[in-house]
Amino acid sequence: MGESFDTSGNELEIHADMANFESAEPSSFLxxxxxxxxxxxxxxxxxAVVLPLGGDATANAASEQKGIILIxxxxxxxxxxxxxxxAGLGVLNSVVLDTRERIHDLAVCKAIGMSPRQTMSLVFASVAAIGVIGGLMGVPVGYALHRVVMPMMGRAVGTGLPSSVLDVYGPVQLLLPGLGGVxxxxxxxxxxxxxxxxxxxARALRTE
Structure with a gap:
């Protein structure tokens, strides 16, 4: 019969095609x-149309699920x-230690004509590789964990998750977190x- 992603009720329900139940008749329509x-x-x-036939039609109140989803x-x-x-604080700590260790070398470069903007570019270049490596490692791991954790969460509440819930990452969505590492x-x-x-x-050159 397949699986349906439905957590609106307090009890487990079976969702199936009416063709599977010859004697069943629908009692309500959404x-x-x-x-x-x-x-x-x-x-x-x-x-006004269905009341003479013994039916009724009402508008549902605003669903509380939207508030839950928002939370x-x-x-x-x-x-x-x-x-x-x-993650930013971790990078900050590492770069502070690295910069203090390399301050003498940076001072030598500044003494021979390196501008402040070039100094900043040199420090940024040293961490860019870390960001790229972090993105290349983190995105596949996160994607794999998503494919493992989400079905486990669904089974924990007694429901299956369709592909529309699991297959949410396309090339663009995977590229953005990778760039986020940088x-x-x-x-x-x-x-x-x-x-x-x-x-x-001068002060940096005297630092060892």
Whole structure:
């Protein structure tokens, strides 16, 4: 019969084609109106037609699921921001230590004519490779975890997940997180790069 992604009820339900049940008769119909059509007006006009036949039509109240989905999306965004901040702080810590160790070399380069902008570019270039490697490693791992964790979550609540829920990452969606690794690396290196660019050459040359 297949699987249906439905968590609206409190009990497990079977969703199947009516052709599989010869003696079954539908008792209710769910109608989704087009965009711009008033559900209340549609239900009122439909009720006027079906009431003489023993039926009825009403418009459903606003679903609470939209609020739940909004909360889940907000939690996902908050978790993503927290991960980005943690990753940026990790890059910041690494670049600060690396820049302090290389301050004498950077001072030599500044002494022979390297501009502050070129100094910042040199620091950014040193972390760009880290961002690329992080993106190349993180995107496949995240994609694989998504294919494993999502079905497990569905089975935990007693439902299967269709392909529309699992197959949500296309080439563009996978490319953006990969580029995000480079962006996070650049943001994490922004402060150390500025410090290296502003460091006085004579003071840095005396630093060992």
């Amino acid at each position: 109608v989704d109106v087009k965009h711009g059509v008033s559900a209340d007006e549609y239900a009122r006009k439909l009720a 889940m999306d907000a939690m996902a965004v908050l978790l993503t921001l927290m991960l980005v901040v943690v 962006v996070i690396a650049m943001l994490g290196a922004l402060v150390p790069a500025g410090w290296a660019a502003k460091a006085r050459t």
